[in-house]
Amino acid sequence: MEQAFAQNLMQAAQAVEQQVDDELNRLEKLTESDIEKMRNQRLETMKQEHKKRQEWLANEKLTESDIEKMRNQRLETMKQEHKKRQEWLANGHGEYEDLPSEKELFDITKKSERIVCHFYRESTMRCKIVDKHLEALARKHIEAKFVKLSVDRAPFITERLNIKTLPTIALLIDNIVKDKIIGFTDLGNHDDFSTDVLEWRLGVGGVIDYKGDLSSPPDNNERKKKITVFGKKPKTIRNGMGGDDDDDDNDAED
Known part of the structure; x- marks a missing residue:
């Protein structure tokens, strides 16, 4: 039993070691351009995450009054658009x-x-x-x-x-x-x-x-x-x- 456990543990260690070796080999093959590209991608991801967080925080600060005001403004815009559309149709548009x-x-x-x-x-x-x-x-x-x-x-x-x-x-x-x-x-x-x-x-x-x-x-x-x-x-x-x-x-x- 102990021998089987030790063998499994050794195989797991070898697998991890192989993964590390593969990753090191991949990194060694990267050019400066590849590294710069990865850095820029990571930076862009961080920017997008920050932007989403700021938007979420801004929405969290909205009160019920703010939301109601926004809803009423949108409703008024829709009413004006509908009125204008009716005027156009009445004039033969x-x-x-x-x-x-x-x-x-x-x-x-x-x-x-x-x-x-x-x-x-x-x-x-x-x-x-x-x-x-x-x-x-x-x-x-x-x-x-x-x-x-x-x-x-x-x-x-x-x-x-x-x-x-x-x-x-x-x-x-x-x-x-x-x-x-x-x-x-x-x-x-x-x-x-x-x-x-x-x-x-x-x-x-x-x-x-x-x-x-x-x-x-x-x-x-x-x-x-x-x-x-x-x-x-x-x-x-x-x-x-x-x-x-x-x-x-x-x-x-x-």
């Missing part, structure tokens, strides 16, 4: 509307802070491509009013905004034309661009609440583009609905 004349566009600017207006001509095929994408985005982004206006029914605005290429999408914020998407150049310069790319471009213009990465279009993430629109930054049209400082000289499509 959530739909893609074809305006009968340019007068209606002026009326809409008095009710809606953010407007996406597609200037089109029925005979221009690329305008129909834009229609398909804007119909989908109008339902998704009710924070903006999506409309279309035929250039044949809007001679005054077409001239004042210097619209020469169709399709042109004007992005209005607080009755000011902040940006324009002229043709498909900003959308990859081809007809089969995705709705996501147009959504991103509207987000760059600030006319919708875009949740993605504004620094790069979703179809071109590998290019790692900075906040430019395929080579050019979005423009602000200083004179708003009353004029345009863009001197683009492209001919309008028939």
